[in-house]
Amino acid sequence: MWVFYLIALPLTVGLVAATLRYFAGPAVPLYVLATVGYAWLCSLSFVILVPTDIYTTITGNQKSDVGFFWSWSYWSTFTLGWAIIPTIKGYEDAGDFTVKERLKTSIRANMLFYEIVGVIGFLGIIMLIIIHHDWRGAILGFAMACSNTFGLVTGAFLLGFGLSEIPRNVWKNADWTRRQKNLSRTVAMMAVKLEYAHQEYCNAIAVVQATSKQMSKRDPVRPYMDIIDNMLAQMLRDDPLFNLCGGKLEENDMDYDTDGKTMAALRRRLRRAHEEYCRCKSKYANYVMEALELEDTIRNYEQRDADGWKYVSGFRENRPGTLGSFLDFTEFIWRCILRRQLLRVLAVILGCISAAILLAEATLLPTGVHLSLFSILINTAGKKEVLVQVVAFAPLMYMCVCTYYPLFRLGMMVVYSLTPGHTSSVSLLMICSMVARYAPPISYNFLNLIHLGGDAKTTFEKDGEH
Template structure:
């Protein structure tokens, strides 16, 4: 027990601390991190407590220390998900300028949530009164059972999707061409999200300017208006000023502090959205560059791996090892993991389908645990692995829901609202999944080969299961028969029945996942086009993300110039291109002159003359730079409606420079040549 705790507990704490340091956006308060970290620790504690509980139940032992830890973990998560986390979530999301104003806003925004909880509680009281079991213990048991039922319904739905999608995704990742197709689909979807977020921020900035013009210098609300304007400037998104316009019919009546608080909240959300969506898109582009590297290096057997995303290459020996790993071995490792996870998924489905005590038990995990019952460490490790996989599938499915992004964890760009929402979801799903695992997979009730050693012998059942199992409607029968629906649900997912049926009645789907790239929505084709443009931009030493910055502008000329000026401030742009070649490339974006990994390619005679003139006259003014960039875009832009500089037709001739420098495909989009 203590040896397992000595390994698992420090790893859990290190993982939580690292996530709290790596994920939150700039300016996230320490109190948010404390609440989120506490909720995460209590939710992840199930991965530590369940293995110990299962082992001691099989030995007929009941540790008082384990009982105390279960009480702390469960009741803190139970209380936090209904009080602390939702109130704190609305508090940080409020745009009010005072603490009292934020508290009042948090209470008002949670009124519907608490009204629903009150209605459910009243229904439970009536039900207990009808059945003649109205007692304080049963009232508490109904609350626990209701929470377990909600978490179990959602958990089964999400876990079922993950049990199918995780092996499928691993198998697809093993195929580098399939991974490239998936990235194209993701890029197409993410570009739409980023452009929508950009337009929303431009509209918000235009609205701020309109409202600001109505406040005089001596107006008592002027300082609050200045704080709202400063939010956009301090966030690094000042280029949106003047880029958009207020929608027709927009409400411009902002007369009091409450109205300005609403505007402040809207602006902050728009800033968080654009920064999050842009960061996700950048990550997809970097993954695409890495995939292009693998496709190129595969043709260079016997040579060290050359990466276009690293400034300094590895030593020769390490380069050869990297080549074997990324070009050969990693694909087979992913295929092996796909087969292993597929076997685990099948075993979990069989165990869930036979959870009832009236049918033969088909739980492979339960039989394996009884075989290792004499070895404490082996039992706890086996329990940990068999519990971690379904939990991983459920949480993985949550973050792949394509229509919901407010709880995504994006490195350095996760808002406080998203962190608290994530913590609330983990607190809600952890106990139901843990109890479902113990009751259906590890220790099924009353099986013939394990008389007297089932889920009822665990500390968790004695503390919480007894309270909820005897409740009407949502008690033991509900917990027993609901998981049976997992098998037909997964079969429908395997054969893609839901999407096929939905496509008959509607063009879209009410629920879609980000990895469903085998659709005809056009996202993959659009993503391929954007990624090829990003590849060309990167080969020329220009920053990533110009495609999503310029494509959403109504006036492409100003959008492209402003985008290049804004994006070129990033450190990796200046680091990847020498200062002496910046102006030359600005005046020849469509030419063959390019900079790759800090090495300047030979410039044409005209480019050399431009460089000599620049060195003689000194740095150009901002107006000269803007005019030069505008003329560049006017020369390259072929779509004046969207502002996208469209690539030319597909060139079937290999581009040797592109293959040698970036390792991309021989077939690529080309800029139109004159």
């Protein structure tokens, strides 16, 4: 049982730490990193616990420590996703200057969300009092049912989209011509977004500078203005190549100096404009670099005979010596030959896994006919611990990726996205809350696809029933 843990748990911790380091922006506070890291670790622990839970159920050795880890992971993600993270996200998004005021702003911003959750919870408690004599023990079960229902209903649509979109995109990326056209459109679109973000950032800077210039040193809100001035100065020092030009003042842009609330709004506007500009600049640079590398690859493939089947990069000098020549040849084989073929093979494999998941989902209802390939593979593996856990781990991980993929795609078009080195606190927390809310329902859905024979039920399914 612990073999899989000893391998998977360190890899999970390392994956979370590496992902945070790669995506988090330099201004993300330490407590946000700790919260996001802990939430991601709890969410990914479901992917580790499910295979172990299945194995212990098959062998009939359902130890209490599995139930403990289930409870720890589930209630951690539940509390973080539905209570703690929304509050921290509102706190980070607020522009107020004191902890108390930022908390008030966060609570007001999340009030509608809290009211909906509170009304559902209150109605559920009333129902439990009426129809259940021992209603106190059923409150936790009701909370689990509401959370799982939300995740299962909305997650079904997300999963269905990801199951078809991911294999199709992998197959498309293997086509250089199509990928080059898509990158050309994407680069043009990001150039427009970057220009707009640059203009908005310049406008925000112009408003800050004009407001600071007209405000006297004796003004009651001058200390707030000094904080904003220092923040702007730090932003400009961090980006010395920034071209400040074309800042415009609108009709109401000189009304920010009336009280603390308007100064908080100005601070929030400047911060959000800066974050959006950095995000667009980073994404634009990444897409341009990807387009240039693809162009390099196509050129090397077309001139392979003239170059002696060696990769000639337009971004660096040729490698010297015999070893350098061998590395150039190896890079050519990988970039121009193997990579494209492996993408096509991967697309076919992912397409087959998607079809198997859809077939298992279609026969999920109690019709007496179960066409679950994963159930067959797990039952065939018998009591071989590592084999059972690997067979369960792979499709569950793929279901997680397929469910989260549409969330990230939607976020990139709306309010949040994972941008290497420039992901803000609000974006990290938004993505973190989504990951935490969907991890348990995905695991529960996968367990429903597995028919272990007889009336055998995993620890997670038993806890959900209670």
